[in-house]
Amino acid sequence: MALTLAQPAHSELVIRKSRFIGCVQAVPDREHAQAIVARLRAGHPQAAHVCWALLAGGQSAANDDGEPGGTAGRPMLEVLRRQDLEGVLATVVRYFGGVKLGAGGLVRAYTDAVAQALLGAQKLPLRRTLALRCAVPYALEGMLRRELQQAGALLGDVIHGDEVELAFSVADDAAAALTARLNEAGQGALRWLD
Template structure:
C-alpha cells in the first residue's frame, strides 16, 4: 500500500466559538526538522494558548496535546494524517483561546477539522522508499557507470577514489535487483557490491 507526502506546505484557519485554530501541514524529513518547525511556531505565536502537533514519520512519529485535555488534539490530528495515508508529514494547529470552552468532543472536532481543512488543498505525492547501493568499480568503468546512474535519474550521493572507485547511489528499493543486474551487464561482471556497514 503506497504512502504519500505533500508536494508543499498547506494551511487553513478556522474560527470556532471565538477560538482561532491555525493549521499548518508540512512535509518533513524527520523528527528533528519537525521540532524546528514547532519551535518556530511557538516563537511566532507567543500569545497562543496551545501549539499542538502530530507527526507521521515512520519510526519517529509522535504527537502533543500541548496542554489541551489528553487525547483531544494530537491524536485526532494524527488520525487525519493516517486517514490521508500520509508519512513524512507534520501537522500543527496553533490555538488562540476565545473564552468559550468547547468540551472534549468540541476540541476533537476542532483539531480534526482544522487539519482536514488544510489538507483539502494539498497535493499528495507518492513516497518512494530509497535504499543505498554501494558500488566498487575500476577506473576504466567509472564514466560508463556514472552516465548510467544519471540516465536512470538515481542520486549519486558519494564517490571516493583509491585503488578502486567507490560510489554510493540512492535509488528506489524496488529497483535494486534490476540495477545490480544492469550494472553487472554494463561492466561485464567487473563491478562489485560490498555490503554497507551499518
C-alpha cells in the same frame, strides 16, 4: 498504497475567537518533525498551544501540548491515518481567544484545521528508496552516472580520492535490477560500500 505530500499546505480557522493555524508537510522522521515543531514554537511565542501529529512508520506520535488529553494530537493523527498518508507531519498553532471550546469543540477544531490543510495538498504515491554507496575507478565514473540517471536514482555525495565514491538512492523496486546492471558493467572493478 501509502501517499505523501508534494509540498507543505496550510489552513487557518477562527472558531469562537481562537485562531487555529494548520500545516501538513512531508518529513522523513521524528527528528525532522521535532525540529519543525521547535521552529513553530519559536516563531509563535504568543501561541497558547503548538499541537502536532506525525505518521512516519514506526515513529508515529501525537502531542496535545497542554490541551486536555486526547483533544488535539490524537484526532489530528487519525485524520492523517484516514487519508492513508505516510511520512507526514501535521501541526496546529492555537492562539486562545478567551472562549473555552470544550473537549468536543477542541477535537473538531484540530481535526478541521488538519482536514482543511489537506484539501489544498497535492498527494503523491510514496516510493520507498534504498540508499547505496559504491566505489569505481575514474574510468567508470561516466558509465555509473549514466546508469544512475537512467534508473531515476538520486545522486548524493561524490568523493574523488584514489577512486570515485558515489552515494545514491534508488526506488526499492528498481534497486535489484540497477545493482545487477552496475555489477555487470563494472566487470569486477565496482566495489559496494557499507
